[in-house]
Amino acid sequence: MGVVQACIISVFGVLLALQFKHTKTEYGIYMGVAISIFIFAAIADKLSVVADAARRIQSYVQLNEIYIGILFKMLGITYIAEFACDLCKDAGYQTIASQISVLAKLTVLVLGMPVLIALLDTIEGFLI
Numbered sequence: 001m002g003v004v005q006a007c008i009i010s011v012f013g014v015l016l017a018l019q020f021k022h023t024k025t026e027y028g029i030y031m032g033v034a035i036s037i038f039i040f041a042a043i044a045d046k047l048s049v050v051a052d053a054a055r056r057i058q059s060y061v062q063l064n065e066i067y068i069g070i071l072f073k074m075l076g077i078t079y080i081a082e083f084a085c086d087l088c089k090d091a092g093y094q095t096i097a098s099q100i101s102v103l104a105k106l107t108v109l110v111l112g113m114p115v116l117i118a119l120l121d122t123i124e125g126f127l128i
Contacts, residue, residue: 006042010035032090040083050075067115074108 017031054068081104088097 006039010039029091033087036083036087040079043079047075067118070111070115074111077104077107077111080104 013035017028020027
């Protein structure tokens with residue numbers, strides 16, 4: 001699905017959700033969640049292109065497969081956390097959205113530690 005189609009569907013869904021805003025607010029929230037899931041599925045479809053490009057880069061540079069896996073885990077965590085945060089904010093639960101954001105940041109930090117340690121080991125090898 002292209003960007004134009006996703007935008008048209010999104011605008012149509014938002015206009016439909018606005019019709020429920022004053023009478024049945026929960027229906028508007030459900031519409032927002034459904035549209036968000038639909039767009040998230042469209043984004044996930046495009047990730048195969050990124051995965052193929054990463055494999056191609058890996059073949060040129062001789063990167064360890066573990067680092068590429070960590071990169072994709074970080075990418076997935078950030079997309080899913082951002083998606084959940086936005087849904088919580090739209091529903092009016094900013095505190096929960098903030099907690100999801102903090103959890104995602106800490107998880108990415110923990111996942112990145114092996115890469116940082118490997119980088120520091122490499123730098124130390126050059127200095128000795």
